[in-house]
Amino acid sequence: EAQVTQNPRYLITVTGKKLTVTCSQNMNHEYMSWYRQDPGLGLRQIYYSMNVEVTDKGDVPEGYKVSRKEKRNFPLILESPSPNQTSLYFCASSLSRVALAELFFGSGTQLSVL
Amino acid sequence: AQTVTQSQPEMSVQEAETVTLSCTYDTSESNYYLFWYKQPPSRQMILVIRQEAYKQQNATENRFSVNFQKAAKSFSLKISDSQLGDTAMYFCAFIYDYGGATNKLIFGTGTLLAVQP
Numbered sequence: 001e002a003q004v005t006q007n008p009r010y011l012i013t014v015t016g017k018k019l020t021v022t023c024s025q026n027m028n029h030e031y032m033s034w035y036r037q038d039p040g041l042g043l044r045q046i047y048y049s050m051n052v053e054v055t056d057k058g059d060v061p062e063g064y065k066v067s068r069k070e071k072r073n074f075p076l077i078l079e080s081p082s083p084n085q086t087s088l089y090f091c092a093s094s095l096s097r098v099a100l101a102e103l104f105f106g107s108g109t110q111l112s113v114l
Numbered sequence: 115a116q117t118v119t120q121s122q123p124e125m126s127v128q129e130a131e132t133v134t135l136s137c138t139y140d141t142s143e144s145n146y147y148l149f150w151y152k153q154p155p156s157r158q159m160i161l162v163i164r165q166e167a168y169k170q171q172n173a174t175e176n177r178f179s180v181n182f183q184k185a186a187k188s189f190s191l192k193i194s195d196s197q198l199g200d201t202a203m204y205f206c207a208f209i210y211d212y213g214g215a216t217n218k219l220i221f222g223t224g225t226l227l228a229v230q231p
Contacts, residue, residue, distance in 0.1 A: 033218075042118075042205060042221035058218060090159060097211070103219065105159035 002027045006091050006106035013081055014114050021076045021109050023091030029104070030096055032074040033058065034066065037088040037108075046089075049074055081113040116141045118208050120222035127196045128230050134181075135191045135225045137206030146210035148182070148189045149219070153203040162204070165189065193227075201229045 004025045013019055025032065033048035035058075045058030049068040063085055065077040074093075078085060091106040117140045127133035139148070150162040165173045165182050172180050177194045193200055206222040 035219075035221075040223055042223045043207075043219070044221070045218045048218065088157065092159075102161055102164075108157040108159075110157075 002104070004091055004093050004104050004106040006089075006109050008109060009107065010110050012112045012114065015082055016080050019078050019081060019111075021078075021089060021091075021111070023074045023076065023106060024072050025074075025093040025104070026072065027093065027095070027104065028071065029093035030071070031101075032068065032091065032093045034064070034074070034076050035090045035092065036060065037090065043090065046076070078111075081111075083113045085111065086113045087111060116143070116208055116210065116220050118206055118220050118222040120204075120206055120225050122225045123223070124226045124228070126228045126230060127193075129196055129198060131196055132192060132194045133196055133227065135193075135204050135206075135227065137189045137191070137222055139187050139189065139206075139208050141187070141208065141210060143210040146208060148180075149207040149209075150178070150180070150189075150191045151205045151207060151221075152200075153205065153224075154199075154201070159205075163191070196229045198229050198231060200227065202227060 007022045030051050034046040035043040037043045044060050046064050047066040049055040052071050055066050055068050089109045092103045094101040094103045119138045146167045148165045152160045152162045163173050163175045163178050172182050179192045181190045203224045203226050205224050207219045209219050
């Protein structure tokens with residue numbers, strides 16, 4: 001089954017404790033991205049990647065890191081989480097430029113930073 | 115900067131009735147795409163419908179259709195014969211196609227739709 005898999009679905013952590021949210025897709029998609037969803041703000045792009053070893057900042061990259069060492073994986077790293085990073089996070093992928101191709105979303109990761 | 119506005123935070127409709135969700139956007143670009151995404155309580159983001167700005171014909175997908183008014187920069191979603199399973203948050207989204215690599219969807223703040231039995 002074609003899908004974008006995110007783990008974990010729920011995560012509670014404390015300020016300053018490094019964490020990684022994993023994202024993997026099995027559709028051989030070139031494009032992958034991370035969004036965060038906050039009430040009243042919709043979804044905002046954090047980082048995106050057009051291919052292996054090619055990543056770039058979205059609208060809200062502060063406090064996050066990503067890597068794209070393999071085509072299928074695009075982990076989101078919070079090196080020193082803070083409470084303002086409490087949010088619902090989505091990984092997404094598409095075959096090519098999303099204007100022309102459907103964007104597939106993972107099932108989301110609800111992160112709480114205490 | 116491109117923006118997307120959904121002015122209805124919440125809406126309610128009776129089962130089997132028709133409801134229209136509003137979306138306006140602001141851009142100076144001419145080549146762009148518009149989307150409606152549905153997010154049910156499961157949190158999954160599901161593409162409902164997409165519209166290419168260069169197409170004059172409004173997109174339809176079964177019970178879902180859009181009213182795309184390019185000059186007014188309006189992109190409303192009409193849901194006919196509403197069903198309980200349509201209860202969800204609906205996001206309007208925009209992307210402009212300049213041939214570059216940003217691929218950034220710009221989302222509105224969402225409209226929470228409740229379908230009442």
